[in-house]
Amino acid sequence: MTSARGGIDLGGTKIQAAIVDDAHDVLGQSRHETPTTGGPQDVIEAMAAALEEAASQAGVQPATLAGVGVGSPGYVDERAGTVASARNLPNWEGAVPVGELLSQRIGAPVHLGNDVQVATDAEAEIGAGRPYRSLIGVFWGTGVGGGLILDGRPWLGRRSAGEIGHMVVKVDGAQCPCGRRGCMEAYAGRAAMEARARKLVERGAKTDLFKIMQERGRTRLTSGVWARALKRGDKLAVELVDRAVEALGAGIASAVNLLDVEAVIIGGGLGIRLGDPFAQRIAAAMQPHLFADDTPPAVHVAALGDLGGAIGAALLAGKRVEQPVG
Ligand SMILES: [Zn+2]
Numbered sequence: 001m002t003s004a005r006g007g008i009d010l011g012g013t014k015i016q017a018a019i020v021d022d023a024h025d026v027l028g029q030s031r032h033e034t035p036t037t038g039g040p041q042d043v044i045e046a047m048a049a050a051l052e053e054a055a056s057q058a059g060v061q062p063a064t065l066a067g068v069g070v071g072s073p074g075y076v077d078e079r080a081g082t083v084a085s086a087r088n089l090p091n092w093e094g095a096v097p098v099g100e101l102l103s104q105r106i107g108a109p110v111h112l113g114n115d116v117q118v119a120t121d122a123e124a125e126i127g128a129g130r131p132y133r134s135l136i137g138v139f140w141g142t143g144v145g146g147g148l149i150l151d152g153r154p155w156l157g158r159r160s161a162g163e164i165g166h167m168v169v170k171v172d173g174a175q176c177p178c179g180r181r182g183c184m185e186a187y188a189g190r191a192a193m194e195a196r197a198r199k200l201v202e203r204g205a206k207t208d209l210f211k212i213m214q215e216r217g218r219t220r221l222t223s224g225v226w227a228r229a230l231k232r233g234d235k236l237a238v239e240l241v242d243r244a245v246e247a248l249g250a251g252i253a254s255a256v257n258l259l260d261v262e263a264v265i266i267g268g269g270l271g272i273r274l275g276d277p278f279a280q281r282i283a284a285a286m287q288p289h290l291f292a293d294d295t296p297p298a299v300h301v302a303a304l305g306d307l308g309g310a311i312g313a314a315l316l317a318g319k320r321v322e323q324p325v326g
Helices: 040-058 098-106 115-126 190-202 209-215 223-231 235-259 268-289 305-319
Strands: 005-010 014-020 026-033 068-072 075-077 082-084 110-114 135-140 144-150 263-267 298-301
Touching (some): 005 040, 005 115, 005 305, 014 305, 040 098, 068 098, 068 115, 068 305, 075 110, 082 098, 115 144, 115 263, 135 235, 135 268, 144 235, 190 235, 223 235, 223 268, 263 268, 268 305
Parallel strands (some): 068 110, 135 263
Antiparallel strands (some): 014 026, 075 082
């Protein structure tokens, strides 16, 4: 057995795997698409394939890993090793025993955690959040996820804490992908921003967003597409991102008013891609909404970058190695 550990970040569009050593250095990594058809078994197979590729890069056999952590969307029961309500995964019915299935497939113990909390924990332990005892992780991507560290510990609530994307920033506001109205994600989530862009184009607005999307061989407005459009000064892209920044400012500031955390860590596809200038814009957009406006929290970009979810999942494997599932 090696001391290397595996981490898998299971997302609705991509599966990222990383092999890390004791110093959290990445020895191998890979990225696969998440199956959009089939069912749980196909997702398990894709996770195993991603892990095998990363392991082969690292020169280790998956079965010899000290453990493999998985950061998963949906409702994760860490003890039972199951994932339920993963709406972005194909034909995901009931509580799927991901821990057991994956462990059988790769031959190493598997540990599960909530994807966003895992990424937040990783930032707190070895990333941009290291100096702080309390922080909010904000993952600005397709949706807007959040994770909390309070007094040095993850705060999970009864199971659904950290849903910062669904802070209401406007009563009776825009429709959110969650079905409710006025959520921060309805303005700042990449999926909602794309839906808004498509609607405005139908109404005759001009933009290069969809041209850039096609040039880059994409079917969606990825973070890279948004970044490129901003660089070109595309008016619609600038407007929609400005609107997102305002919503993030109001929503995050409201959370800070409640919790008075020391720091806010901005991650996620868009957060990482747009980087520090936008983290500072979000900080500025928070300022007018902060009750204790003379002591704003520090705002940083996630230091572990795009691979943070997978690295965080690997940390999970290190911590819970006494109680493996499967
Ligand atoms: Zn919502």
